[in-house]
Amino acid sequence: MGAGARPPYTNPIPQGLILTGIVVAVSTTALALSLIIRIWKQCGTIEADELREMD
Amino acid sequence: MEVVDIRPLLAPAISFACSGLVFVYGKNRLWRNFWSLSAAVIKLGVVMSMLPGALRGDVYVYKLVDFTPGIGLGFRADALGMLFALVSSTLWVLTIIYAIGYMEPEHEKSRFFGFFALSLSCTVGIAFAENLLTMFLFYEALTIATYPLVIHEETPEAFRAGRKYLIHTLTGGAFVLIATIVTFQIAGTLTLSKPGILDASMGTQTLTWLFVALIAGFGVKSAIMPLHGWLPEAMVAPTPVSALLHAVAVVKAGSFGILRTIYNVFGIALLKELGLTNWLAWIAAFTIIAASFIALFQDHLKRRLAYSTISQLSYIVLGASMLNPAAATAAIAHIANQAFAKITMFFVAGAIQRTTGKTHIHEFQGIGYRMPWTMGAFTVAALSFIGVPLFAGFVTKWYLALGTLEAGAWPFLIVLIASSLLNAGYWLPIVYMAYFKVPPGTKMHVEEARPTLLIPTLICAAYVILLGTTAQVPLMPFSVARAAVRFVFGM
Amino acid sequence: MVSWPQWLSLVALVPLVGAVTTPAVSRGRSRVAALWALGVMTVTSFAALMLILRVAREGPFSYPFGGWKSPIGIEFRFDEFSASIGIVCLVGWLAVLYSQRYVEHALEEPRIPYYYTLLLLNFTGMIGFAVTGDLFNLFVFMEILSLSSYALVAISGERTAEMAGFKYLIMGAISSLMVLFSIGLLYASTGSLNMADISSRIGDGAVGPIPLAMALAGLTVGFMVKAALFPLHIWLPDAHAIAPSPVSAILSGLVVKTGLIGILRVYQIYYGAKVLDLSSLNTMLVWLGAISIVMGAFFAIFQEDIKMMLAYSTISNIGYIVMGFGLASPYSVIGGSVHIFNHALIKATLFLAAGCLIHKTGYRTLYDLRGVGKAMPLTTAALSVGAISIVGIPPTAGFLCKWYIALGAFEAGQPFFGVALIFGALFIFVYYIRMVNSFYFRQPVHPEFLEVGEAPASMLAPVLILASLCLVMGILGRIPLSFIEPAAHRLLAPLGG
Incomplete structure (x- = not known):
């Protein structure tokens, strides 16, 4: 922490962490959604029960 | 005196190299036979060259x-290992000659000869193992290497036998592994070069479990009842396999393991103190009698041979568990005595099957006139099993009887006598059938087995007599057995 | 030879840069992409080799990014467990080589450069995960790894593949969240993200037991999902069986091990803690390991699909390793850690060889593949070596680990687990013998493939190299064992072991 810093200040580390966490979560969601779209295109449904019957 | 020498490693390595060469060049009949035979002869030479030293x-x-x-691969050719190696490599040469003739009409010959050599490599590896780990390694490898031989016919029956074989022997191997680990844990070493590495301070309970695990592990291959189930089934294998592996290499690997357990892991003194061998002796006695009874009722010759093997192997266990020099001599010498006699019988069974197509005993009427030499060899082996003097089996019986008396365990003497009678009971009818029960109207013409089958059979039969008559001659297996006993008992 | 610590940053950066540049460099030409990926992996492997040589000589060392010393800056730390990047590079390099011909067949042409991108990202994740000393960094690399793995499972674009990938993604995302929350908890209660620093702060006893225990639970469960330990293994069989074979080899051989290294890191953080007693965690891991061994073997017996069988066998082997960690005796930890290396070798052999069979014959069940031993002797020989090795028959790579873990069980005074482990191995043997039987001893159902011959050299060579390594590592097993030994003793030192 710099010499001039006086409370109250915001700790930058959690912000960085959360930002990164959001990036990760968004990419995961994007991948999940793209998979769902492809499954829907191929199977015509995204209902888990119906998909299970197709196996 | 310990001498650093590469020959104990060389012996298994030769068979190993041979199996590789057979796999590579096995398509060609001449190369296959050449490599198998020359490797067998060279290996026998290597083992023989160590013999004078071992006796000294x-x-x-x-x-x-x-x-x-502390954990590694080491090789060590002491007298006990020398005996086992000597027997198995002598018989390898004979069996290869026999197998070349016998396997002529079979399929997948390069696979057969390749794995055959591999099995022999493992057997000698067991014989020359310096420590329990090396022994376990070859013991497991032997299981794997013999599996393709057991299922060689590729029939459903063969697969069933193979599965049974694997389940039995691998479970046994697991017991050996556990015991090896525990031994290392409590003794800190695995060497087999001392007369016992454990001592009573390690706790009676642990030692008892350890003994049970080792005996159960090696007892599977040694076919101690009730662990014998795989052996009669495995007789679906081609006869050379039954002969060499199921009469000598595989089953004796188990018996040899038991000998090592008693003499080199626990040691005579400790076992006397623990008293664990008493029940082992009773199990062995039970196996001797029960297997003989079952053998009486087998009509398929190879199955009768299998049960006879089970019975005979327990002679070794019984002798070892008496813990005195005379019985130990019998136990160790029986490795050789039983091997030569039993392999003779298997050779005969295979020769009859290949020449006449007969596999069951009731079909053997008058076969003594069709195949006089073959049945002559059979008679020699039968007399040896009954324990007639001048034949190999007598030597075992004599020393074993001395040993039981020395140990004051007369019930086992009765077991021995009963076993002799039972042996007579199931071998002599075959001889009788062959020579004296000729169906009327059959033409008496000699139709012998072909020479590749007959010659090894006759050599083995001759060896049976030789073993029975030359027990005092140096360089014969019996002298090696005595050398081993001298070491074990510190004489 | 120079071994400056910058290698430590390069080893993670090179594959990352390689990954993002692959599409640009190749511009749709699949062969160029393959060569580029191979080149990147070669450089990475060289860097990894330098690092391993240094850690073997001097012990653990670290590299602070931007000169900011820990605990303030981010640092990469290389210890003996990090040396698992060696196996990542080896198997990864061979898998990339293998992929070239395999994916030509298995994937659509335009996807191929992206396939290599994903592979390289996957390696980045694994390497970064193993070398970082920072807990949050660990999470980021884990996510790089996981995301690329999900995509690789689904890459063939078939319905089953996408379903498997989706299942994997859901399980993986939940576990990632758990890990992230636990990291947050640890940061909140200790004020640090550097693993060594957290460990020493926990060791001081300044932190209360409740957040620590919660973080411990989250981390353990999260990594258990990644490692596919029973009962959190349900995503594994589909994902590993349906992915393209080189990907299966990487997933099964390497990616699940990341979860195990994660568990090791958790131990490194927590073993010093005086406020928490880890013995109940260890007991749980030992039992779960034992159950995994048995359940994996049990399910594998009923599989007809060869890759499905191999996938279930992975669950068993993860059980071995976790059992080794949980027993917490020096021998068992050494055995478990070395099995991370050896199992990677063995399983990669098996999956790549199975891939050769599928590539050439087009069949993948044991029934259809009967008699294939005559058509492809080298491939099936490699498969047999792998099978013998995974069962732990000496003198193969699998044996020493089994020996060490069982010895550790006796040493820890829990002989039951030693016995269970050895008999579990027998169980495993049952299904491998089915495989060997059908390859060599059964009459072919589809005799037409007797003419197909071996796979192309670029596929066969990796299989044969790995198979021979399975044998060599059995004989030279003491090298990794002695290498990992100081790390295991250091790990267990706080326990007084």
Whole structure:
């Protein structure tokens, strides 16, 4: 922490962490959604029960 | 005196190299036979060359590699190992000649000869193992290497036998592994070069479990009842396999393991103190009698041979568990005595099957006139099993009887006598059938087995007589057995 | 030879840069992409080799990014467990080589450069995960790894593949969240993200037991999902069986091990803690390991699909390793850690060889593949070596680990687990013998493939190299064992072991 810093200040580390966490979560969601779209295109449904019957 | 020498490693390595060459060049009949036979002869030469030294008391050792300090592969040719190696490599030469003739009409010959050599490599590896780990390694490898031989016919029956074989022997192997680990844990070493590495301070309970695990593990291959189930089934294998592996190499690997357990892991003194061998002796006695009874009722010759093997193997266990020099001599010498007699019988069974197509005993009427030499060899082996003097089996019986008396365990003497009678009961009818029950109207013409089958059979039969008459001659297996006993009992 | 610590940043950066540049460099030409990926992996492997040589000589060392010393800056730390990047590079390099011909067949042409991108990202994740000393960094690399793995499972674009990938993604995302929350908890209660620093702060006893225990639970469960330990293994069989074979080899051989290294890191953080007693965690891991061994073997017996069988066998082997960690005796930890290396070798052999069979014959069940031993002797020989090795028959790579873990069980005074482990191995043997039987001893159902011959050299060579390594590592097993030994003793030192 710099010499001039006086409370109250915001700790930058959690912000960085959360930002990164959001990036990760968004990419995961994007991948999940793209998979769902492809499954829907191929199977015509995204209902888990119906998909299970197709196996 | 210990001498560093590469020969104990060389012996298994030759068979190993041979199996590789057979796999590579096996398509060609000449190369296949050439490599198999020359490897067998060279290996016998290597083992024989160590014999004078072993009798003098020299021990050849060779350390190959250490996995971690204290755990490694080491080879050591002491008298006990020499005997086993000598027997198996002598019989390898004979069996190869026999197999070349016998396997002529079979399929997948390169696979057969390749794995055959591999099995022999493992057997000698067991014989020359310096420590329990090396022994376990070859013991497991032997299981794997013999599996393709057991299922060689590729029939559903063969697969069933193969599965049974694997389940039995691998479970046994697991017991050996556990015991090896525990031994290392409590003794800190695995060497087989001392007369016992454990001592009573390690706790009676642990030692008892350890003994049970080792005996159960090696007892599977040694076919101690009730662990014998795989052996009669495995007779679906081609006859050379039954002969060499199921009469000599595989089953004796188990018996040899039991000998090592008693003499080199626990040691005579400790076992006397623990008293664990009493029940082992009773199990062996039970196996001797029960297997003989079952053998009486087998009509298929190879199955009768299998049950006879089970019975005979327990002679070794019984002798070892008496813990005195005379019985130990019998136990160790029986490795050789039983091997030559039993392999003769298997050779005969195979020769009859290949020549006449007959496999069951009731079909053997008058066969003594069609195949006089073959049945002559059979008669020699039968007399040896009954324990007639001048034949190999007598030597075992004599020393074993001395041993039981010395130990004051007269019930086992009765077991021995009963076993002789039972042996007579199931071998002599075959001889009788062959010579004296000729169906009327059959033409008496000699139709012998072909020479590749007949010659090894006759050599083995001759050896049976030789073993029975030359027990005092140096360089014969019996002298090696005595050398081993001298070491074990510190004489 | 120079071994400056910058290698430590390069080893993670090179594959990352390689990954993002692959599409640009190749511009749709699949062969160029393959060569580029191979080149990147070669450089990475060289860097990894330098690092391993240094750690073997001097012990653990670290590299602070931007000169900011820990605990303030981010640092990479290389210890003996990090040396698992060696196996990542080896198997990864061979898998990339293998992929070239395999994916030509298995994937659509335009996807191929992206396939290599994903592979390289996957390696980045694994390497970064193993070398970082920072807990949050660990999470980021884990996510790089996981995301690329999900995509690789689904890459063939078939319905089953996408379903498997989706299942994997859901399980993986939940576990990632758990890990992230636990990291947050640890940061909140200790004020640090550097693993060594957290460990020493926990060791001081300044932190209360409740957040620590919660973080411990989250981390353990999260990594258990990644490692596919029973009962959190349900995503594994589909994902590993349906992915393209080189990907299966990487997933099964390497990616699940990341979860195990994660568990090791958790131990490194927590073993010093005086406020928490880890013995109940260890007991749980030992039992779960034992159950995994048995359940994996049990399910594998009923599989007809060869890759499905191999996938279930992975669950068993993860059980071995976790059992080794949980027993917490020096021998068992050494055995478990070395099995991370050896199992990677063995399983990669098996999956790549199975891939050769599928590539050439087009069949993948044991029934259809009967008699294939005559058509492809080298491939099936490699498969047999792998099978013998995974069962732990000496003198193969699998044996020493089994020996060490069982010895550790006896040493820890829990002989039951030693016995269970050895008999579990027998169980495993049952299904491998089915495989060997059908390859060599059964009459072919589809005799037409007797003419197909071996796979192309670029596929066969990796299989044969790995198979021979399975044998060599059995004989030279003491090298990794002695290498990992100081790390295991250091790990267990706080326990007084």
